Structure formats: structure tokens, C-alpha cells
Amino acid sequence: MAxxxxxxxxxVRRIREEIEEQGNLDAIDEIFAEDVVVHTPMGEFSGREAIKEMYESDREGFADSTETIHDIxxxxxxxxxxxTERGTHEGEFMGIEPTGKEFEIQTTAFFRLxxxxxxxxxxQPDTLGLVQQLGLDPEDLSAAVQADGD
Incomplete structure (x- = not known):
């Protein structure tokens, strides 16, 4: 079906509208292929369950997170x-304790359907910008990524 x-x-807009704004993780099954592959600066993962875990982790760490799409x-x-992504680090994220600090970063993404x-x-989020705005040491994030992958 082309x-x-x-x-x-x-x-693609459904990701922001249904998953991120409404918190409807069930929409992941409708939007993403079963064997979807996700490429991030911190590694690669695949499958719908991994995407659900990513959104749950993001929601835990940044409950007030919002995104504004500028171009599609x-x-x-x-x-x-x-x-543009904005939010406050109010919960644990990748093993990093909450800082209470706000962030605003630019992100680009490509999707193949x-x-x-x-x-x-x-x-491709501005990971360095996020780390700096949260007042973290980049080594802390690196250690968290390695621990998360174990």
C-alpha cells in the first residue's frame, strides 16, 4: 500500500498529536511497523515495545515536555x-537524578515509511545543548548510556 x-x-504528525500530547502509547502499534528501527546519537534500537519504553522514560524524566514542529x-x-523541544527535568532519566532545570533544544528527524x-x-536532538542546560557533565550521560545498554 503506497x-x-x-x-x-x-x-508522522500523529506521533506528536497522539503519543506525545495525548500520551496514547497504543497509537504506537498503528503508527510504527512491528520491526521499526530507531537511530539515535546514543545508539540504535528496534521494535514497538522499545519505542514505548523510550516514551515512558521520557515522560518520567520530563513530564511537562512539549514539542513545536517548525517544518515538515x-x-x-x-x-x-x-x-523545538522544551521541558523540565523533574524525574529520573537514564539513571540521572532530576536537576529541576528547564531545557529548550532543536531536533531534526527523518522517517522512512x-x-x-x-x-x-x-x-538528531541537540544532546550537548540538553546536557549543558541541565547542568550535567557529559561524562555522566555517557556513563548512563553505557549502563542503560548493559
Missing amino acids: TTAEENKRI VAEGDTVAIRL EDGKIAEWWM
Whole structure:
């Protein structure tokens, strides 16, 4: 089932509208392919359950997190977005105790869709900006990533 560029943009927008704003993790099963692969600066993971765990962890660490999409462009089976993420580090995140500090970072992401579902996701948040704004030592984040992967 081939989808148009506009349909693909609508599918990607559902991430923000249904999962992030409404907290509807069940929508992950509708939006993402079963064997979806996610590429992040801190590693790669796959599958819908891993995405659900990522959102649960994000919600625990940054309950007030919001995203504003500035640009969304689609061509063929690929969608690109540019957005601003904001929030407050009020809960444990990747083993790092809450700092109570606010952050605002820019993120870009690319999605590849197959049969109306997201099959691959590349995300590139401003991780260094996040670490600096939260007052963390980059080594703390590196250690947390290594511990999370064990």
C-alpha cells in the first residue's frame, strides 16, 4: 500500500498529536511497523515495545515536555521534521537524578515509511545543548548510556 507524501506527513504528525500530547502509547502499534528501527546519537534500537519504553522514560524524566514542529517536508517515502523541544527535568532519566532545570533544544528527524507505517526513524536532538542546560557533565550521560545498554 503506497502512501502519498501528504499521507506520510499526517502519519508522522500523529506521533506528536497522539503519543506525545495525548500520551496514547497504543497509537504506537498503528503508527510504527512491528520491526521499526530507531537511530539515535546514543545508539540504535528496534521494535514497538522499545519505542514505548523510550516514551515512558521520557515522560518520567520530563513530564511537562512539549514539542513545536517548525517544518515538515515529505518526498517519496521519507518525511523530515525540524522542531523545538522544551521541558523540565523533574524525574529520573537514564539513571540521572532530576536537576529541576528547564531545557529548550532543536531536533531534526527523518522517517522512512513502508506500507503506511514508520519503518525507520533517525533522530538528531541537540544532546550537548540538553546536557549543558541541565547542568550535567557529559561524562555522566555517557556513563548512563553505557549502563542503560548493559
